[in-house]
Amino acid sequence: MESSKSRVKDPLVNDGIFFGGDYNPEQWDRETWLEDVELMARARVNLVSVGIFSWSRLEPEEGRFDFAWLDEVLQLLYDRGVYVDLATATASPPAWLIKKDPTVLPVDHEGRRLSFGARQSYCPNSQSFRSAASSLVERLVDRYSDFPGLKMWHVSNEYGCHVSRCYCENCEAKFRSWLLKRYGSIDLLNHAWGSAFWSQLYGNFDEVNPPRIAPTFANPTQQLDYYRFASDSIRELYEMESEIIRRRSSKPITTNYMGFFKGVDQFAWRGVGDFVSFDSYPDPHAGEVHVDCAAGYDLTRSVAEGEPWILMEQAPSAVNWRGINGVKKPGQMRALSMSAVARGANGVMFFQWRAAKAGAEKFHSAMLPHTGPDSRIYREVTQLGEDLTKLSSVVRAKVNAEVAIVFDWNNWWAIELDSHPTDHVLYLLAIRKFYGSLQRLGVTCDFVSPSDDLSSYKAIVAPNLYLCSHDFAERIARYVEGGGSVLGTYFSGIVDENDHIVLGGYPGYLRDVFGVVVEEFSPLRPGESFEFTFANNPVVRRGTIWSEIVRATTASVLAKAVQLGDVESIPGDPTSGVLFENQFGNGRALYLSTEVEDDFLDLVVQRLLGEGGDGVTNENVEVVQRGEFTFVINHGGHVEFSLNRRCRDLLSGMELAEGVSLKPYDVLVLEDV
Ligand code: GAL
Ligand code: ZN
Secondary structure, three states: OOOHHHEOOOOOOOOOOEEEEEEOHHHOOHHHHHHHHHHHHHOOOOEEEEOOOOHHHHOOEOOEOOOHHHHHHHHHHHHOOOEEEEEOOOOOOOHHHHHHOHHHOOEOOOOOEOOOOOOOOOOOOOHHHHHHHHHHHHHHHHHHOOOOOEEEEEOOOOOOOOOOOOOOHHHHHHHHHHHHHHHOOHHHHHHHHOOOHHHOOOOOHHHOOOOOOOOOOOOHHHHHHHHHHHHHHHHHHHHHHHHHHHHHOOOOEEOEEOOOOOOOOHHHHOOOOOOOEEEEOOOOOOOOHHHHHHHHHHHHHHHOOOOOEEEEEEOOOOOOOOOOOOOOOOOHHHHHHHHHHHOOEEEEEEOOOEOOOOOOOOOOOOOEOOOOOOOHHHHHHHHHHHHHHOOHHHHHEOOOOOEEEEOOHHHHHHHOOOOOOOOOOOHHHHHHHHHHHHHHOOOOEEEEOOOOOOOOOOEEEEOOOOEOOHHHHHHHHHHHHOOOEEEEEOOOOOEOOOOOEOOOOEOHHHHHHHOEEEEEEEEOOOOOOEEEEEOOOOOEEEEEOEEEEEEEOOOEEEEEEEEEOOOOOOOOOOOOEEEEEEEEOOEEEEEEOOEEOHHHHHHHHHHHHHHHOOOOOOOOEEEEEEOOEEEEEEOOOOEEEEEEEEEEEOOOOOEEEEEEEEOOOOEEEEEEO
């Protein structure tokens, strides 16, 4: 019998994988709509997201609604078997609303009001925006909740994408009430903000402002609280629209997240909406595109608490918004899409269906390019549509990861604030490095937030955990005591949730679990490094970015510095340890005190995993287990490998055993026979 953990909950279990993309019929005439639905049907599109940027068409002037065109489009789609992910159309307010109340426009941290004429030109705390958006959503839901082609609701679009923090007067007032709620009294705020420093003490909440441009560094806790407040403010919008929908419709609700995006704490948004969706835009010119993609997919599954999610947007090929917009190679779009399915997606969608003729995105790729259907991209889209019809049995299966990386938005905000020892410790780079190492070792991982249960994981990795509350440190300690393994790195356990240093030696509340005390640290300049050796191995390794003087209290020293690169500028101790291992209760804690090269990182991660790490597999061949299905995706050149069992490939229908050869971007979805 299968445990409930390995089976999915509703609402994404339909009769297969959703396939389609954003559809913007408001940019086209009726004749084009007719061609669209034909070509969609040919490509086996079964879902499109409609209306995301249609507010000015749906409500051309205040209170005057025009739904006739949308009625017609939705019916045309439905007649061809294409369901709708109906947008609430609130992602970009119309010009009339701005004219009526210019304070809808957001203000940046230098006090400049941003103009209309792009998109997302609203302050999340504008009451005018909120009421206009609510009345539009009410009308939409009233009109379409019984439409038989409606599959789900798409609330707004990429919340926070262009404006994640607004600094206007509305926001100032809201920030004050948010602070009052958080601290209850001005004394507690003063304490939390350490405002005895630089004469910042406040007498009451009315004196407190957002951290706008100031003579020099703004109070760090004020900045940290502003990140929290801003993420909460935008979440309120999602809640507001969801509540309106929920009162009138039973269809599932989602909004499309942007993965590792700093402005929105997705873990703190859990519980709003019914399922999670994600927009994935890796740079095809980047080195390991598939690893970047996979990290976003795994984060999304983790935000979804293991339930299926939808890849709501990706580019069929190039985007339009980088300096140089690389195209996806033939087959690459399919491979990256299959990786999403492998990692828990029950929908593969694109931005967008038909390439735009006008506007800022006219050079963005689309499922149907400017050239029309006689094109590489449309052919690849059609192929993918057909392939996905063969994977309907996958939708009920879940991915179960045994290893997790701690990922905390609060830590991200805090560790990258100003006036730190260095601005070269970048949280996402650390996360990406450890993620990359786990991928090279063939290990699928989840991401966990400090409030998640750790107990089901064999090992957790917590890089650069600068901000670590007493509570989280305790939970890490209990986890290790109970037999778990943890790997931490430098500049961890430095501050509590208020960004106050935990005194008595770093890593603060984590000292006991790691069995080390860091007395002093010293950042290195670009190009600077120091040397260390591991165990009794004479091979010299390099540490960069950071060095520190670490003493073991109860840990054993596995790697030691041998010589510092530039003695004059590094107050490091050549005998200081670099890698430590501490037995703590029934578990182990590893501590790494500098930034290391990938091959050494892999050794450290393997040591953490113990028995589990099989050593580096082929890093371009992605192997992921989703329930009983094994996905094998080749992101590199031609490769041969052997299977140790008889399998059937769901895509080709062929039975395979022993020797298998894969061309670039080949995909297998294997099931045991
Ligand atoms: C996303 C957005 C889409 C489209 C796309 C282009 O950020 O949600 O509307 O702009 O980027 O890559
Ligand atoms: Zn504002």
